[in-house]
Amino acid sequence: MLRLPPAYRSYHVFQPRKLSKETLKSLPTHELLQTLGFVRQSQSGLVNWLPMGLRSLTKIENIIRRRMNNDGKAMEVQLSTLSPKSLWETTGRWSNTELFKLKDAKKASYCLTPTCEEDITALMKNYISSYKDLPLLVYQITKKYRDELRPRGGLLRGREFLMKDAYSFATSKEEAIGIFERVNSVYAKIFTDLKIPFLSAWADSGDIGGDLSKEYHYIHPSGEDTLMKCEDCGMSSNVEKCESFPIENGEHLGDVDVQYTLSKDHGTLVCLYYPRGRQLNWNLALESLDHDLDSSIREKSNKDILEIFQESNEDVMFAKVLRVMDCRLNSRSNFPDFPLKQYLKNNFGKIDDVSLVDAIENEVCGSCNEGHLKAFKTIEVGHTFHLGTKYSKLLEAKFTDRENKSSIIEMGCFGIGVSRLLGAIGEITRDERGFRWPTSVAPYTVSVCVAPGNESLSHQIKEQLDMSFEDDVMYSFNDKMGLGARINYSHAIGIPICVIAGPKNWPNVELEIRGNNYGNESWKQEYETAKDTLKWQITGDKHIVPIESLRKVISIIARDL
Structure with a gap:
């Protein structure tokens, strides 16, 4: 460790x-x-x-x-x-554009x-x-x-x-x-x-x-990802894996977009129809067709897909066409023209009532078909x-x-x-005064702030705390910082507990709690039980304790921070 x-x-x-x-x-x-x-x-x-x-x-x-x-x-x-180039060539990932590539003196390639x-x-x-x-x-x-x-x-x-x-x-x-x-x-x-x-x-x-x-x-407005969570069943998934349904099927009366793709053997032209303005979800399309789609061509344009389809079939008139309809569409939706001029209607298949687009907030959860989805950044x-x-x-x-x-x-x-x-x-944790780290991440759990010239108080506090907190207490500040500046700096860097000491109130010290409470506030129960024994007082948001009780009080408070 x-x-x-x-x-x-x-x-x-x-x-x-x-x-x-x-x-x-x-x-x-x-x-x-x-x-x-x-x-x-x-x-x-x-x-x-x-x-x-x-x-x-x-x-x-x-x-x-x-x-x-x-x-x-x-x-x-x-x-x-x-990592040697040969490994990445074997797995087909050497062409990845995010690799840093270099060569050694013998011209061997690595990333x-x-x-x-x-x-x-x-x-x-x-x-x-x-x-x-x-x-x-x-x-x-x-x-x-x-x-x-x-x-x-x-x-x-x-x-x-x-x-x-x-x-x-x-x-x-x-x-x-x-x-x-x-x-x-x-x-x-x-x-x-x-x-x-x-x-x-x-x-x-x-x-x-x-x-x-x-x-x-972590949920936060600045995040680049979007998660969907059902308010009923609690299912959570990212947008790429989330299936949703409209409140009422066939509710979309406007324009319709289509994405063409092909079955794995290129023998079937698959037409994915979905509401214009929504984002086609490739994972849902794959699942609706039992994964019988050629994923290698998913980024190609409709024009390119049609060319591949025509090249793969001697006579497209006799080839198969499968139309997959998003459940938000109905017969009155405004569908685009079909591109092939010659075809046999008997070769057309159709799948209705599947979800093909990214979920949006308030739609019905596809896992339980009951609850509504909530979106989180x-x-x-x-x-x-x-x-x-x-x-x-x-x-x-x-x-x-x-x-x-x-x-x-x-x-x-x-x-x-x-x-x-x-x-x-x-x-996630910062506020107008700086960071508010949990004790698990804070560079120090405790800071000790005394006015310049009172270092002897720091030494006495150190004797109390080092038995429990070892190197997790911050004593060192720039000599040019006064007491107020030291306290502000401690709060800014997010130290959860700040111990403030001065000759006026000694041997009592003051604790300012900077950390958020992430526990069940169990310290309050211990406070009620031990406050008289430890001579522990709370005034507003400050805790006043004698030096001999400092280690015990900090240990109690820190568990929830």
Whole structure:
């Protein structure tokens, strides 16, 4: 288990000289992280981590490691940042435009790893030979690289980022899905430990492959993703996987759009009709046709699709045409003209009453057919996938099964954006005075603020707190900061509990609580029980305690922050 970096006095070199209320209120989150000394951007999408940010990052890593090791039964590895071109050519991903590519002195080509399905499969197949070696779950926490054309949101979408990526290896699909479910249980614990409310949602696997995936999100208006949640059954999924129905079928009387596509054998022209102004949902179209569509041509224009159809069939007059009607349409909707001039009506098929478009708020949930959907803007911070054999088959990762036959390994992959988490939590918790980190992420749980010249009080407080909080207490401030400036800086960087001491009230000290309450406020019950014994007073939003009760009171309050 990693410990936090020690709280050296020299940390104050990264503290800002001045902080205005307008700065704290108006700066975008990424700029505020820089102003307060968490990170420093060197180029667009690239940051240098400063001691304050590194402490928060280490706390997140510690939570992930503890859960992955203890609950996930995973083994930690660390792969090379450089990945050879040959692996990515084998899986067909070398053409990805987001890869950073480079050559060594011998002209061999590599990329900086954006993810490690290729490398981990190539590594682990050296150590897996029998079903007795499986199942396995391995993970790493390392930097990843993606050549984003437009990095934005600071830590939310950078070109270099810290990621926890895990990979599972199993003998069968059933065993792989069992690991998938176990890791999702671990993820729920990780995000609960971080204390920020989260949503998990079924998701589209996208280009990474596989047929089962789940996302983890924080709800926030600045998010780039949209989640739909049913107010009745509680189903949550992203827009790509959400099926919805109109309040009344056939309610659309306006213009109709059509997207042409082809069956896998190119023998059937499939016409997907849906209301103009809505977004066609490819996943729903696939499901409505039992996945008998050629996904490789989904980005082509209608003109190109028709040309491929005509080239694939000697006489299109005798070819099959299937019309798929979104359930929002009716016979009075304004349909576009059919493009083929010669055809046999007997060769036409039709599917009605399916949903083909992205869900929108207030439509009926497709899972329960009862509740209405509510839309949330969210920030994605984690994603889990059941991959199947997409990578293991291409890279020939095999094992000998119980019947002594050679079989392909079933895989899964599981990611958490570690540096992205810090940016997301900062965005969610900040207010007009700065950040309000939970104790799980705050660079320090406690700060001790005394006026310059009263350092002896800090030493006495240190003797009390170090027995319980070790390096999780911040004592060091710039010498030029007065008491008020130190308190404001502590609040700005989001330290949950600020201890304020001065000779006037000593040996009593004052606690200002900066952190949000993420628990059930159990501290209030303990306060009622222990307030007389601990001589604990509450005046407004301030707590007054004698120095000998300080450690106990902070321990009680911090549990809910």
